[in-house]
Amino acid sequence: MNRQTATIILASITILVAAAALTPLIPMRQPKYSELGILGPDQTTKGYPTNVGVNQSFLLYGFVENHEGSVENYQLLVKLGNQTTGVSNATYANAPLLATYWRIVRENETWIFPMNLIVNQAGNDTRIIFELWSYNVLASNFEYTGLWDQIWLNVTA
């Protein structure tokens, strides 16, 4: 082996070892996001209620996952809407609040929780709107994450 080849091999090994030693210090750039899902009474995406009576309790499960890269303080707001209630990724629904669920969720943690909901007014095409809010540490308040979900119900008297 000549000196030039030996120098190249030595330099390569040095760079590899130094890079391996520095890897834990380099922050990982991964996409940051939260997940929101609503599950049926058997904790799957089936069996959602479509007809319920007024003041009749029905069970759903909330599913929230944190991939924001840090611990998150979440609130899931359940609102009672109708066909005309406006809600999007940018604006939250201006509708009466049915329930609030609150939890602090660590990075990569999943929060699945039961929701026993009751609607106290009859109506066809009633929308149960679920919005995910998270606490902004700098602003010191809860902010709408833009994640929402809904189920449609016929509420009979």
Added chain:
Amino acid sequence: MSLSALWRCIVTITLIVLVMSTAPISSHEASGQFETANNSVNSAFSSVYYAEQNGGDVSVLVEKLNGAVALIEKAVAENATDPSAASADLSNATAIAEMVSMNSTSVSASGSMTRQLRLYESLGAVVATLGMAGLAYIRGDRVYRRLWLYVYRNHVVKKSDE
């Protein structure tokens, strides 16, 4: 008006004033307690968040804080039927949140120390690697030759045509 009628009137008015003055205070107190408990939990969350940003392990703190959140949710549910139990739950939630806030300072400090230690370890490994590489570059030839001589110290060189 007779004296007894006057007394009855005074007692009735006093009772009405008492009822009127205590009712709003208790409801105001309850809403104030809810606000205090909510603010304590959110403030504790901010401390936990910064402790985690500093590299601290916040698992236990998050668990405790979720206990406080559960107490607040319980207080919301029982406030209409059992206000004293709700009040006790809110006090407990506030106390837990304040404890979490205090503990997060030490978690944050230990996280910072661990992170700094990791930085020094990595930098030490890089410096050692560069040092070894430099030595190998400068003295590598001599070390290789000496090693070669040591390995082949018993080797006998013979002429091939002997």
